Amino acid sequence: MLLLRAAWLLALLPVGFGSANAIQRSFGIDYDNNHFLKDGKPFRYISGSIHYSRVPRYYWKDRLLKMKMAGLDAIQTYVPWNYHELKPGLYNFFGDRDLEYFLQLANEIGLLVILRAGPYICAEWDMGGLPAWLLEKESIVLRSSDSDYLAAVERWMGFLLPKMKPLLYQNGGPVIMVQVENEYGSYFACDYDYLRYLQKLFRHHLGDEVVLFTTDGASKSYLRCGALQGLYATVDFAPGGNVTAAFLSQRGSEPRGPLVNSEFYTGWLDHWGHRHSVVPTKTIAKTLNEILERGANVNMYMFIGGTNFAYWNGANMPYSPQPTSYDYDAPLSEAGDLTEKYFALREVIGRYKSLPEGPIPPTTPKYAYGQVAMQKLGAVTEFLDDLSPSGPIKSTYPLTFAQIKQYFGFVLYRTTLPKNCTEQTPLFSALNGVHDRAYISVDGVPQGVIERGKSSVINITGKAGANLDVLVENMGRVNYGRYNNDFKGLVSNLTLGQITLVDWEIYPLDIDSVVGYGLNSRGSESKISGGKSSSYAAPTLYTGRFSIPSGIPDLPQDTYIRFPGWTKGQIWINGFNLGRYWPVCGPQVTLFVPSNILVSSSLNNITVLELEHSPCGTQKCAVEFVDKPDINATLQYESNTPKLFTKDLWLDPL
Numbered sequence: 001m002l003l004l005r006a007a008w009l010l011a012l013l014p015v016g017f018g019s020a021n022a023i024q025r026s027f028g029i030d031y032d033n034n035h036f037l038k039d040g041k042p043f044r045y046i047s048g049s050i051h052y053s054r055v056p057r058y059y060w061k062d063r064l065l066k067m068k069m070a071g072l073d074a075i076q077t078y079v080p081w082n083y084h085e086l087k088p089g090l091y092n093f094f095g096d097r098d099l100e101y102f103l104q105l106a107n108e109i110g111l112l113v114i115l116r117a118g119p120y121i122c123a124e125w126d127m128g129g130l131p132a133w134l135l136e137k138e139s140i141v142l143r144s145s146d147s148d149y150l151a152a153v154e155r156w157m158g159f160l161l162p163k164m165k166p167l168l169y170q171n172g173g174p175v176i177m178v179q180v181e182n183e184y185g186s187y188f189a190c191d192y193d194y195l196r197y198l199q200k201l202f203r204h205h206l207g208d209e210v211v212l213f214t215t216d217g218a219s220k221s222y223l224r225c226g227a228l229q230g231l232y233a234t235v236d237f238a239p240g241g242n243v244t245a246a247f248l249s250q251r252g253s254e255p256r257g258p259l260v261n262s263e264f265y266t267g268w269l270d271h272w273g274h275r276h277s278v279v280p281t282k283t284i285a286k287t288l289n290e291i292l293e294r295g296a297n298v299n300m301y302m303f304i305g306g307t308n309f310a311y312w313n314g315a316n317m318p319y320s321p322q323p324t325s326y327d328y329d330a331p332l333s334e335a336g337d338l339t340e341k342y343f344a345l346r347e348v349i350g351r352y353k354s355l356p357e358g359p360i361p362p363t364t365p366k367y368a369y370g371q372v373a374m375q376k377l378g379a380v381t382e383f384l385d386d387l388s389p390s391g392p393i394k395s396t397y398p399l400t401f402a403q404i405k406q407y408f409g410f411v412l413y414r415t416t417l418p419k420n421c422t423e424q425t426p427l428f429s430a431l432n433g434v435h436d437r438a439y440i441s442v443d444g445v446p447q448g449v450i451e452r453g454k455s456s457v458i459n460i461t462g463k464a465g466a467n468l469d470v471l472v473e474n475m476g477r478v479n480y481g482r483y484n485n486d487f488k489g490l491v492s493n494l495t496l497g498q499i500t501l502v503d504w505e506i507y508p509l510d511i512d513s514v515v516g517y518g519l520n521s522r523g524s525e526s527k528i529s530g531g532k533s534s535s536y537a538a539p540t541l542y543t544g545r546f547s548i549p550s551g552i553p554d555l556p557q558d559t560y561i562r563f564p565g566w567t568k569g570q571i572w573i574n575g576f577n578l579g580r581y582w583p584v585c586g587p588q589v590t591l592f593v594p595s596n597i598l599v600s601s602s603l604n605n606i607t608v609l610e611l612e613h614s615p616c617g618t619q620k621c622a623v624e625f626v627d628k629p630d631i632n633a634t635l636q637y638e639s640n641t642p643k644l645f646t647k648d649l650w651l652d653p654l
């Protein structure tokens with residue numbers, strides 16, 4: 001009602017003189033006439049999702065302009081808490097994380113912003129955006145009234161929301177609405193006190209005028225725990241279903257007010273080892289038209305998906321991590337390319353409003369820099385002094401990543417074999433306790449891989465006293481459902497035969513810093529084919545250099561990198577962590593390389609951490625830059641139609 005009063009006041013004031021205008025900007029809800037009110041006038045938005053954390057800052061303007069030119073009124077973005085508060089009280093809002101700059105750009109381009117401030121965001125983002133350091137309290141109940149959780153939320157929101165306040169629409173900024181929590185009705189806790197707490201906290205920092213809202217799956221069962229009096233309830237649903245029925249579910253919570261689909265899916269997410277998701281343009285265009293026809297508001301999720309750089313991808317249960325590409329089959333590709341879907345949806349939008357005039361920024365050119373020869377630097381274990389400068393943490397039983405305060409990447413667990421294993425001896429992770437993938441060697445000789453949910457035992461051989469190295473990769477924390485408390489590392493004991501292994505030396509590996517400073521080759525003899533099985537080598541670092549050709553205008557340009565003969569690992573270019581590659585698994589085979597990380601003034605440095613098996617050794621060994629993406633490889637998949645998590649169900653009933 002406060003919102004209405006603001007709009008009503010505005011109507012009484014004379015408009016159009018000088019600075020008073022800025023003060024009179026208003027955005028609210030007209031419950032009587034079932035629409036939004038912007039500056040006192042009926043307003044409907046057509047919006048698209050872009051996550052600034054998945055697009056390099058260098059390209060923010062390009063992508064926002066393309067969204068503007070598609071006819072969008074607004075963008076919607078998530079704020080990933082863990083992307084900004086790296087450790088309790090340690091904040092990063094610089095460079096690619098400069099949220100305020102991103103919002104100002106949107107403002108300058110003439111796009112409104114629907115801000116999904118969290119604290120939880122899902123988003124196929126590590127732990128749904130919640131910081132992994134919350135897990136230092138092991139029993140924490142996330143997304144609930146747990147007092148430690150609330151204390152962390154209060155501190156974070158006390159930092160974030162005051163930054164956002166000047167960017168609210170009524171304060172001259174682009175932000176018209178702020179989402180509280182995210183799809184809370186899909187979470188088991190159903191803690192209304194928690195939602196009420198957030199509502200109060202958001203109001204305290206942002207004031208009474210801003211429209212606060214919630215988003216839930218379009219069914220009564222989701223809205224039951226997701227909606228709260230005083231937060232405007234919106235829904236999300238996929239194309240191809242019954243739009244009337246979907247909006248009826250919103251009406252169950254909001255009998256009056258604007259109809260809003262906050263996530264209208266233009267595509268769908270991927271998982272390693274499953275087919276690339278493709279949603280036909282025709283289906284989306286048809287349903288978009290049905291939504292717009294009835295005057296409803298819509299946000300297309302995603303309008304551009306972008307990239308899970310570094311370690312930022314999430315995972316679903318049963319444990320299944322998402323790949324580096326978050327292309328999403330969206331209207332703008334991962335690389336920001338204009339697609340046939342873009343133009344089809346623009347055409348639908350054009351039936352309902354006049355499209356902005358002027359040129360659409362073109363698709364950026366891509367360049368095939370070709371092959372780059374790679375050399376071995378050395379096994380990870382040869383760099384322990386650099387990678388783990390403060391040395392190992394000693395513990396009788398294994399500790400998790402959170403316990404040693406390393407949240408991402410890789411940790412090496414080392415102990416010695418307590419007995420002679422001349423025969424094949426099973427090394428066993430009871431309770432599926434390898435989170436998420438362990439690369440195991442004995443005195444540098446690779447033995448095999450244990451993987452969460454896939455394989456919990458391998459046979460090893462070795463002498464008593466030999467070093468048993470278990471390099472554990474965190475492949476991304478669960479971002480959805482009740483499994484958010486996703487501890488990483490060895491989360492239970494390993495046994496060798498009947499013996500529980502003890503006396504571990506745990507090396508947190510700070511590969512990212514070390515790659516940034518540069519690594520020198522250890523010049524060691526290759527143990528690459530030393531394993532009993534030639535399909536594994538101990539995790540090893542490689543390097544290569546390439547220059548950008550001179551005499552060609554407009555280089556460096558965007559490119560894609562391929563890994564012929566490589567298996568699984570992580571790659572950095574000039575110290576920038578591009579993400580994970582796993583071409584033998586698919587569906588993603590190439591990684592997007594944005595031009596802004598390349599230099600033409602000197603050599604570009606590539607660092608690769610290959611976890612399983614590289615083509616180096618006898619064969620030619622290279623990575624290759626190509627000018628076309630391949631995120632749709634048809635390799636061997638576990639099943640044709642993954643039914644991985646309940647969100648999939650939203651696609652069915654409509």
Ligand SMILES: *[C@@H]1O[C@H](CO)[C@@H](O)[C@H](O)[C@H]1NC(C)=O
Pocket residue numbers: 242243244245248
């Ligand atoms: C769509 O849902 C509405 C409301 O439940 C129903 O009346 C209508 O028959 C449905 N349309 C189709 C094509 O199923």
Ligand SMILES: *[C@@H]1O[C@H](CO)[C@@H](O)[C@H](O)[C@H]1NC(C)=O
Pocket residue numbers: 418419420463464
């Ligand atoms: C392991 O085997 C070696 C001989 O190969 C023997 O000398 C040693 O005592 C054995 N150690 C244990 C702990 O059994």
Ligand SMILES: *[C@@H]1O[C@H](CO)[C@@H](O)[C@H](O)[C@H]1NC(C)=O
Pocket residue numbers: 424425426457458459
């Ligand atoms: C381990 O070796 C034993 C004995 O050779 C064999 O029966 C078993 O299948 C092997 N297990 C694995 C996981 O390879």
Ligand SMILES: *[C@@H]1O[C@H](CO)[C@@H](O)[C@H](O)[C@H]1NC(C)=O
Pocket residue numbers: 397398490491492493500
């Ligand atoms: C390992 O086993 C010991 C002894 O049974 C137990 O006290 C400890 O909690 C276990 N550690 C983990 C991480 O499961």
Ligand SMILES: *[C@@H]1O[C@H](CO)[C@@H](O)[C@H](O)[C@H]1NC(C)=O
Pocket residue numbers: 517518574575599602603604605
């Ligand atoms: C590549 O590595 C070399 C040697 O470490 C360094 O001098 C150079 O600055 C690096 N290039 C870039 C673009 O980071």
Ligand SMILES: *[C@@H]1O[C@H](CO)[C@@H](O)[C@H](O)[C@H]1NC(C)=O
Pocket residue numbers: 276278632634
């Ligand atoms: C992906 O591959 C499938 C099967 O070959 C094909 O139907 C689909 O059109 C491809 N999608 C893209 C985006 O290339």
